[in-house]
Amino acid sequence: xxxSVTIVPLDRYNWESILSLRPKPEQEAFLPSVLYSLAQARFxxxxxxxxxxxxxxxxxxxxxxxxxICWISRILIDKDYQGASIGSHALGLLLDFLRSKPxxxxxxxxxxxxxxxxxxxxxxxxxxxxxxxLEYEWVAVWxx
Numbered sequence: 291x292x293x294s295v296t297i298v299p300l301d302r303y304n305w306e307s308i309l310s311l312r313p314k315p316e317q318e319a320f321l322p323s324v325l326y327s328l329a330q331a332r333f334x335x336x337x338x339x340x341x342x343x344x345x346x347x348x349x350x351x352x353x354x355x356x357x358x359i360c361w362i363s364r365i366l367i368d369k370d371y372q373g374a375s376i377g378s379h380a381l382g383l384l385l386d387f388l389r390s391k392p393x394x395x396x397x398x399x400x401x402x403x404x405x406x407x408x409x410x411x412x413x414x415x416x417x418x419x420x421x422x423x424l425e426y427e428w429v430a431v432w433x434x
Contacts, residue, residue, distance in 0.1 A: 295379040297351065297387075300328070300338040307347040308340055311368040320405045327352060327364050336363060341380040348376060351384060360388045362399040381415055385432060397432040 298304065308324055322330070331338045331352055341349035349367040353360055362384065367377045388394050399417060401408035409428070413419070417430035 294344045295376055295383070296342045297339040297380055297383045298342060300331075300340050300350070304340060304347070305338075308350045311347075311349060311366060313366055314369045314372060317405075317407060320402050320408065321364070321366060324350065324366070338364075339384070341367065341376065343371060343374075343376050349380065351380060353384065353388065355391070355394060358393050358395045360391065360394040360397045362397065377411065378415060385415075385434075398429060399432075400427040400429045402426075403428050 300308065305328060308328075311324055312318075313321055321327075327350070328338060330336060334354065335356065336352045336354040338350060338352045340347050341351060348371040349365070351365040352363045354363055355361075362381070365377060365381060367380075385397065388397050398420075399412055401412070403409075403426075412430050416432055416434045418433050420429050420431050
């Protein structure tokens with residue numbers, strides 16, 4: 291399975307392939323639109339990547355490096371591909387990349403306290419909740 295999942299930088303040739311991706315309806319309240327995320331990446335220090343599974347674009351993720359703290363700011367797997375461990379494998383690839391990145395001394399993420407799916411996802415992949423919260427979100431740090 292892991293060999294079937296890749297993360298690829300989004301660029302002028304492939305960015306449109308993520309525009310049709312959608313979360314499950316119960317997750318929509320927790321994620322901005324794909325288009326908003328792409329715009330945010332353009333104007334903030336964020337790096338968007340597509341997630342492929344067996345060659346098809348099925349998701350995306352983004353991270354930013356802020357003074358040595360690498361923040362994972364988005365991860366979305368299309369509703370039709372959720373539940374197959376694609377997100378876990380993609381996040382593992384990103385964590386491998388960030389751990390090898392010079393200057394990235396800590397990896398964090400944040401999510402809405404009401405987003406139980408995100409809480410379960412990140413805590414099962416080696417993140418631990420820390421305090422304080424950030425703008426009404428829980429913050430988690432990767433401990434591996």
